[in-house]
Amino acid sequence: MVALLILAIVATLAWQGVDGIVRTRDASEARLQQTLRLGTLLAQWEQDLSAVQDTNGAVPSLNFDGASLRLVRRAEGGLQLVVWSLRPSTALAAGGVPLDGDAGLAATEGGSVWLRWAGPVVTTRAALQETWLRSQQFQGTEPGQLPLLGGLAGWQLYFYRGNAWTNAQSSGNSAPGTTFVPTQVVAPTGVRLVLEMAPGGTRSGRLTRDVALGPQP
Numbered sequence: 001m002v003a004l005l006i007l008a009i010v011a012t013l014a015w016q017g018v019d020g021i022v023r024t025r026d027a028s029e030a031r032l033q034q035t036l037r038l039g040t041l042l043a044q045w046e047q048d049l050s051a052v053q054d055t056n057g058a059v060p061s062l063n064f065d066g067a068s069l070r071l072v073r074r075a076e077g078g079l080q081l082v083v084w085s086l087r088p089s090t091a092l093a094a095g096g097v098p099l100d101g102d103a104g105l106a107a108t109e110g111g112s113v114w115l116r117w118a119g120p121v122v123t124t125r126a127a128l129q130e131t132w133l134r135s136q137q138f139q140g141t142e143p144g145q146l147p148l149l150g151g152l153a154g155w156q157l158y159f160y161r162g163n164a165w166t167n168a169q170s171s172g173n174s175a176p177g178t179t180f181v182p183t184q185v186v187a188p189t190g191v192r193l194v195l196e197m198a199p200g201g202t203r204s205g206r207l208t209r210d211v212a213l214g215p216q217p
Contacts, residue, residue: 044148045084046211048084051075052213053072054187059072062191067086068083068085069083069085069157070132075121076121079122080122083118084116085116086152087139089111089112111197112154115145116146117146118144119131152196154196161187168188168191189212189213190211195207
């Protein structure tokens with residue numbers, strides 16, 4: 001009886017040890033997958049910014065309104081408008097947007113979702129302006145949008161211009177422009193992204209990423 005009791009105790013301790021190892025492994029794999037997804041997301045962000053194209057006043061090539069960043073990038077066969085936006089998970093769910101995978105964290109963590117929408121590739125000034133106008137009513141539920149990162153509390157962008165980082169919504173160094181570009185702002189040479197993680201989520205703190213922009217062709 002004593003031997004059986006000792007064996008039972010040893011088996012219990014061994015099971016607890018194995019269970020702890022499995023839990024640690026699963027947690028490590030989950031963190032690794034999150035890191036890989038975040039790296040892929042930031043790579044797409046940098047790729048979009050590196051391809052920003054001057055539109056010769058047709059529409060702003062880079063514009064941030066606090067909720068969405070609109071940029072015009074070079075694409076195979078023409079130009080493409082891309083929108084990066086932060087939207088509440090509740091609004092997306094109400095619009096029928098599935099929040100699976102990493103973006104689905106927002107539904108349970110009470111945060112917002114960072115998403116990307118890419119418009120059609122266009123070859124004319126009129127088509128580019130039409131796409132830009134349609135993007136002004138962007139809700140995050142349009143066909144083609146892709147929820148990328150959930151569990152966010154907010155974001156902010158800064159442009160590097162005039163040898164200093166300034167709020168991307170600032171209209172400094174501007175001059176009268178056109179109907180589509182009411183003010184022509186000095187093009188930045190860099191973009192700073194700041195993502196605030198929602199408290200209590202699987203991520204915490206703040207993520208900052210600087211991207212240098214080359215001369216727009």
